[in-house]
Amino acid sequence: MILIHPPVVKPCQPPAGIAKLAGVMNHHNVRCTVVDANSEGIASILHSQAVSPFSESLSRGGNVAGDPPDRWTMRARRHLQNNITALTSWSTYGDVNFYKQAVIDVNHVLEMSSPLRNIRLNLSNYLDRGYSPVKSADLIRISEMPERNPFYPYFKKRLFFLLEREQPAVLGFSLNYLSQAMCTFSMVGMVKREYPGVKIVLGGGLVTSWISRPGWTNPFQGFIDEMVAGPGEDTLLSMCGIHRGEDHAIPDYSLLTQGSYLSPGPILPYSASSGCYWNRCSFCPERAEGNPYRPVNVNRVLSDLDTLVAKYEPLLIHLLDNAISPALLEALTVRSPGVPWYGFARISPLLADLQFCMALRRSGCVMLQLGVESGDQRVLDAMGKGFDLGTASNVLNTLKAAGIATYVYLIFGTPSETIEEARKTLDFTVKHASQIDFLNLAIFNLPANSPEGKELERGNFYEGDLTLYRSFKHPKGWERHLVRKFLNGEFRKHPTIAPIVRQSPPLFTSNHAPLFILHRQWRKEFERGKRGYGA
16 A cells, blocks of 8 residues: 655654554555655655746746746745755754745745646645635545646656556545645545546545534545544554554654655654543534544653664654643653653643753753643633643743743633733733743634534634634624734734744744754753763
8 A cells, every 4th residue: 555645734744644554554564655745745846946947937926927037036946955955954943034034935936836826835835726625526626637736747757656666455645634635636636537446545634523523424425435534544454454453563754754854854753642631621623523532551652762763863753742641741751762852731730840840851852832822810711721820830930940942822712712811811921921932823713513612603614514613703702803903913013022923933833943942952062062962
């Protein structure tokens, strides 16, 4: 079988999902080839832009078809290879302004690469205006014209070569994000046209969310051979006539770490669980979809990390859990993976313990992502967050003292919030600005199948049978346009908060943020004449 990670997601690390599937297939001696079509496809387009001269018929640089490209596009293309090299060079992560310019220019070249003005392609998203990724009929129409997709030359060459060489019975696509939907269906349509006998399987996070919707009926019946909700290992093995036991297989990144990733070294993603151990937050998609919490045994996690670090020598480990469990955090303080790591953690008294956080830092913890969400206790209680603001304050202070960076997530426009509560969040953020390294500011989206949402007056957020969110009439009049006005005009422009907002890496955000922290830490250690991480 061939397993494919389709475009478009941030091309900075290999995909964990198909690495996990590949590990299980290899463990059961099933012949399996994995393809990161995202990183390969983006690299292919960028390479074509770097080596090809400008063509009026192919460039969208001008305002009218046939116009010469503008100065920005010309400059960005001229320096493209240098900028790509910069993003894969360690020194770049010591200069945020130089980094930002490189990212913005590489992204601009990608945006200008399609001859079709309706195509919006960048380093983190793909849209085809006139078609919607949340309408099944549009996805099927997209599949009927794969040549329209700017990745088509890469898809055709790469997939047809593999299909001829491997003669697979199954072609599996890991569809996790809406930004991958259109490219996935373009590839499926291309394969269906030329290799109708190959069985097409769709799985991944987005597919799981679709299937979890109440009243789900498969609109792709007869087109997609099988759609899988949740972990796909058992389904793929059963297609090969194999029953999976309780044995554990380590993820296999062998064919993925060679990809063209825009990072200064290998970043290895690893999931120690699926679902969320807390699972009590209101309006949470995980809870709304009924996804169970499935942790990997802590000793197994530590053993996996030891093996993966020894084999792939990563620069950084990215723990993908919705929230790293307290048991795993404690285990990591005793048995370090030997390289820096980061991930999401819940606000809890455990992280307010200075000795514990210092042990985390010694284990390699470089950054923790924290869902603080609000600076108002009533809003936090309504959201079921399970912590108080005093604990949140202590956690931020303690992590700062321990030398662990924080990437703080705030959400605005929840049904229990008004502008007064939003301003309390502003005050809380200003008060703790020196303990916050990065900020993620989000406007609340209501999950379509959220049980709490039934009490709200709802509408269609996006028109489409595959939409995962609903619009709603805010019970206190704090509508989205007012939230957006507050964030753009008051919150982001506050003189204490604006510098934090500017520090966030564009497009790559939390995926590249720990690299800047690492560079800063290692530079200090070098200046002190130290050798080795954590010395």
